[in-house]
Amino acid sequence: MTNQTMTGLCPSPFLQETLFPSHGGFIDGRFCQAISTTHGNVSCCLPCPLAAWTYGDELISQTKVASWLGVAVLPLCIFLLVSYAVLPAKWTHRHYLSICFTLGILFMEVAFIIPLGVEPKQCYNQITPNDMHTDLSCAFTGSMLLFGGWVTVVFSFIRTLAFHLQVCWEVVLGQKFMWAALVLGWGIPVIGLAVMLILTGVSYRFGTVCHINIHESNHDYWAPVMAFAVVALILQLVTMAYCIYIYVKSVFDQAATTNSSGIPSYSSSVKTMTARQAYRRVRRVLQLQWRGVSLVLIIIGNVIFFAVVFINMDNQLAPTTANADRAAPWLACLVLTQGERKECLTFAKSIVPNRATLLAVLILLALVGFWNFVLFARPSIFIGWAEFFKSRMGKPSEFVSVDARRTPDSRAYEMLSNNGGLPPYNMKEPEPIVRTPSAARTLGTKTPDGGYGREARYVRPSMSFSSPQPPPNVSQGAAREWDPEATFARGHSSSGSQ
Numbered sequence: 202m203t204n205q206t207m208t209g210l211c212p213s214p215f216l217q218e219t220l221f222p223s224h225g226g227f228i229d230g231r232f233c234q235a236i237s238t239t240h241g242n243v244s245c246c247l248p249c250p251l252a253a254w255t256y257g258d259e260l261i262s263q264t265k266v267a268s269w270l271g272v273a274v275l276p277l278c279i280f281l282l283v284s285y286a287v288l289p290a291k292w293t294h295r296h297y298l299s300i301c302f303t304l305g306i307l308f309m310e311v312a313f314i315i316p317l318g319v320e321p322k323q324c325y326n327q328i329t330p331n332d333m334h335t336d337l338s339c340a341f342t343g344s345m346l347l348f349g350g351w352v353t354v355v356f357s358f359i360r361t362l363a364f365h366l367q368v369c370w371e372v373v374l375g376q377k378f379m380w381a382a383l384v385l386g387w388g389i390p391v392i393g394l395a396v397m398l399i400l401t402g403v404s405y406r407f408g409t410v411c412h413i414n415i416h417e418s419n420h421d422y423w424a425p426v427m428a429f430a431v432v433a434l435i436l437q438l439v440t441m442a443y444c445i446y447i448y449v450k451s452v453f454d455q456a457a458t459t460n461s462s463g464i465p466s467y468s469s470s471v472k473t474m475t476a477r478q479a480y481r482r483v484r485r486v487l488q489l490q491w492r493g494v495s496l497v498l499i500i501i502g503n504v505i506f507f508a509v510v511f512i513n514m515d516n517q518l519a520p521t522t523a524n525a526d527r528a529a530p531w532l533a534c535l536v537l538t539q540g541e542r543k544e545c546l547t548f549a550k551s552i553v554p555n556r557a558t559l560l561a562v563l564i565l566l567a568l569v570g571f572w573n574f575v576l577f578a579r580p581s582i583f584i585g586w587a588e589f590f591k592s593r594m595g596k597p598s599e600f601v602s603v604d605a606r607r608t609p610d611s612r613a614y615e616m617l618s619n620n621g622g623l624p625p626y627n628m629k630e631p632e633p634i635v636r637t638p639s640a641a642r643t644l645g646t647k648t649p650d651g652g653y654g655r656e657a658r659y660v661r662p663s664m665s666f667s668s669p670q671p672p673p674n675v676s677q678g679a680a681r682e683w684d685p686e687a688t689f690a691r692g693h694s695s696s697g698s699q
Contacts, residue, residue: 207327209243210238210240210243211245212236212245212536213536213539214248214539214540215234215236215245215246215535215536216245216327217243217244217245217246219244221327221329225326225329225335226324226326226330226331226335227325227330227331227335227405227414229414230329230330230332230404230405230406230414231246231328231329232246232247232518233245234246234525247535248327248328249324249325249327249330250323250405250407251330251407252406252407253542254535254542254549255549255552255553256407256546256549256553256559260408261409263556264407264408264410264560264563265316265408265409266560267313267408267410267563268317268410268567269317270313270564270567270571271309271310271311271312271313272314272317273571274310274570274574275307275311275314275570277570277574278303278306278573278574280574280578281303281573281577281582282303282307284582284586285299285300285303287589288586288589289585291581292581292584292588293579293581293582293585294579297379297382298356298359298360298493299577301356301383302356302357302496303577304352305352305390306353306569306570306573307570308345308348308352309345309346309349309353309566309567309570310349310567310570311345312343312345312349312410313342313563313566315345315410316338316342316408316409316410319338320409321339321405321409322336323405323409324405330404330405331405332402332403332404332414333398333402333403333411334402336411338411339403339405340403340411342410342411343410343411343412343413344394344398346410346411346412346566347394347403347413347422348390350504350507351389351393351394352386352390353500354426354429354433354501354504355389355390355429356386357429357430357433357496357500357501358429358430359382359385359386360493360497361433361436361437361497362433363382364437364493365436365439365440367486367490368440368444368483368487369439371482393421393422397413397418397421400416400421401413401414401418401422402414408563410563413511415519418511418515419515426504426508427504427505430501430505430508433497437494444483447476447479450480451479451480492576492577495572496573496577499572503565503566503569506562507562507565507566510554510558510559514554517552517553517554518553524552527551527552528551528552530551531545531549534548
C-alpha cells in the first residue's frame with residue numbers, strides 16, 4: 202500500500218496508526234500524535250524513518266562517514282592485536298589492560314562496518330522502525346557497539362584504579378589483581394549487555410547503526426556506564442593532583458636543602474630524601490603509563506559526551522505534554538506544506554539535537570581506535586616486525602668463530618717478492634743452537650746399555666729393619682720363592698683342573 206491509501210483520516214503526510222498492525226518492529230519507536238478531527242481523536246504518525254524528517258535526507262549518507270572511518274581504523278586495531286600475539290614483549294610492551302582496551306574498541310569498529318556490507322532496511326513498515334527482533338544486522342550492530350562501550354569504560358576504570366594504587370598508595374599489583382580485573386572487566390559488560398537487551402533493546406533511530414531505545418535506558422545502561430566513567434575521572438584527577446603535589450614538594454625540599462647554610466639535621470635529610478624518592482617513583486610510573494592515562498581521558502570524555510547527547514535526545518523525544526507543545530510548530534508546518542520537510546527543518550531544531558552534534562558523536566566514537574593506535578603503536582613494534590621478517594626471510598647464518606670474523610691484515614697475504622720494486626727480502630732459515638747439556642740435565646738419563654748415568658745410593662731409614670734385596674732372575678730358571686700352601690690360597694688338584 203502507498204502512503205496515500207494509508208493516510209486515512211490523518212492529514213498528509215501523516216499516516217493513520219490504526220491501519221497498521223500492532224506487532225512487528227519497534228512499536229514504541231513510532232512517532233505518533235493524537236489529532237482532533239471531525240471523526241474524533243485519531244492517532245497519526247510520521248512515516249519512517251523519523252531522522253529523515255528531523256534532519257533531512259542527507260543524514261543517512263553523512264552517518265556513513267563514521268562507517269568508513271571504522272573501515273580505516275579496524276586494520277590498525279588488528280595490527281596491534283597481531284603484534285601483541287606474535288612479537289615478543291620487549292618490542293610491544295604488551296599489557297593485559299592494553300589488549301582488553303583494543304578488543305573493546307574492535308567491537309565498536311566492527312559495529313560501524315557491518316552496515317556497509319549489509320545495507321540494512323531501517324523500517325519494518327511505513328511507520329515502524331526495525332529492531333533487534335526483526336533485523337539481524339540491527340541486533341549485531343547495536344549489541345557490539347554498546348558492548349564495546351561497556352568494555353572500554355570498565356577497563357578505563359580498572360586502569361585508572363591501578364594507576365591510583367601504584368602512585369598514591371605504592372601498591373604492587375600482582376596476579377590476583379590481574380585475574381580480578383579480567384573477570385570484572387569482561388563479566389560486568391556481559392551482564393550489563395544482557396540486562397539492557399532484555400529490558401530496553403536496540404533499534405534504528407538515526408543512521409544505519411542501531412542504538413539503544415528510550416525505555417528504561419537511563420537505568421540499565423546510561424546510569425551504570427556514567428557511574429564508572431565519573432568515578433574513573435575523579436580517581437584520575439585525584440592521582441594527577443597527587444603527582445603535582447609530589448613534584449612541588451620535591452622542588453621546595455631541594456631548594457631548601459640548596460639554600461641552607463648550616464648542616465641539615467637528620468630528620469630534615471630523611472624528609473628531603475623521601476620527597477625526592479617519591480618524586481622519582483611517581484615520575485617513573487608516569488613515564489610508563491602516560492599512554493594509558495591519555496587514552497583513558499579520551500574514552501571518558503567521549504563516553505560522557507555521548508551519554509549527554511543521547512540522554513538529551515531521549516528526553517526531547519519522550520511522549521510528554523511539554524514535548525508535544527514544543528513540537529507543535531514543526532508538525533503544523535508539515536501539515537501546511539503537505540510534507541515538505543526541508544521547509545520545516547528550522548522548526549525541527551527545537552525538538553532534537555543539531556546535526557553537527559549527532560555526527561560528532563559518531564565520528565568521535567569511530568576515532569577511538571585511531572587514538573589507541575597512535576598511543577600504543579610504539580616505534581619498537583615496527584622494529585620488532587622488521588626483525589621478525591628478517592629472521593624468517595634471511596639466509597641461515599653459519600657458525601663463524603670470533604677470530605674468523607676479524608678483518609685480517611692484508612699484508613699478511615702478500616707475496617714476498619711483491620715489495621714495491623725493492624730487492625727481495627733476505628730470508629734465511631734459523632740455524633739450530635747447539636748447547637752442551639748441563640750436569641743437572643744429564644743426571645738420571647739412561648745410557649745406551651740401558652743403565653743410568655750414575656748409581657743411586659740407597660739410604661736406609663733409621664727405624665727400618667729391612668734391607669734391599671736384588672730381584673730374582675726368573676729368566677735363568679730360578680725357583681719360585683712363593684709357595685701357595687704357605688698362604689691361605691687354595692691349591693687346585695689335578696682332577697679338578699680337568
